[in-house]
């Protein structure tokens with residue numbers, strides 16, 4: 141029988157094993173610097189800033205886990221947070237699954253957070269954790285869209301794509317990370333849904349099992365560094381924080 145007096149334990153898996161092809165050639169994306177500090181270090185600090193987080197598993201490029209481990213130990217965290225680094229996989233889904241396998245016993249709530257979203261504010265992290273702790277099995281932070289969205293019929297490159305519809309924008313949300321889950325729910329989703337079924341986020345795997353997913357407000361600064369212009373924005377946000385908030 142579970143002990144209702146045992147504190148809820150929350151861990152984070154940070155997939156950081158991607159190459160960053162859309163950012164262009166160079167160092168793997170998570171290790172590129174923002175304001176002189178690797179993007180991954182910003183992401184780890186963003187998670188460790190939540191007092192609820194006791195464990196962090198970083199999923200590193202499979203050929204670079206030892207170097208990533210060494211690098212992260214150059215940037216110590218508060219004593220309350222344990223950090224481990226494991227090698228990742230060929231896809232984000234595989235990397236997250238490998239991260240989940242490395243969690244210690246006794247974790248109740250897990251967040252999955254892209255290393256590529258290094259500037260998510262701690263209030264967003266805490267809002268996701270609070271919603272899971274309040275009983276939601278799957279929680280995503282998200283924002284309304286600023287652009288109108290068209291559904292198209294894909295064509296070979298160079299051929300204009302016919303529009304087949306315009307979804308009602310007020311019903312759409314752009315989803316961010318960290319996404320939060322009851323650990324048993326996320327493990328089951330990763331064990332059940334096979335790779336290649338089109339889920340581009342962890343909540344998408346849970347949805348395929350019929351698990352209800354709820355949205356909490358995301359944050360503009362939780363954007364994903366995907367293309368070169370995102371790096372320009374990230375540098376600007378970081379510079380503003382350093383000038384006004386004493387952010388390191």
Ligand SMILES: Nc1ccn([C@@H]2O[C@H](COP(=O)(O)OP(=O)(O)OP(=O)(O)O)[C@@H](O)[C@H]2O)c(=O)n1
Pocket residue numbers: 154155156157158159160161162163169170199228229230231232233235236253254255256257364365366
């Ligand atoms: N095999 C992979 C692929 C992606 N990721 C991680 O998943 C997050 C979100 O992925 P994305 O931003 O798409 O990163 P990349 O896959 O690196 O980008 P690209 O598609 O441009 O190569 C990133 O933190 C990335 O490191 C991962 O851990 N393992």
Ligand SMILES: C[C@](O)(CO)[C@H](O)COP(=O)(O)O
Pocket residue numbers: 232254315316317340341342364366
């Ligand atoms: C998980 C995610 O960041 C939510 O928006 C996104 O789906 C990752 O997608 P990508 O194709 O790996 O960039």
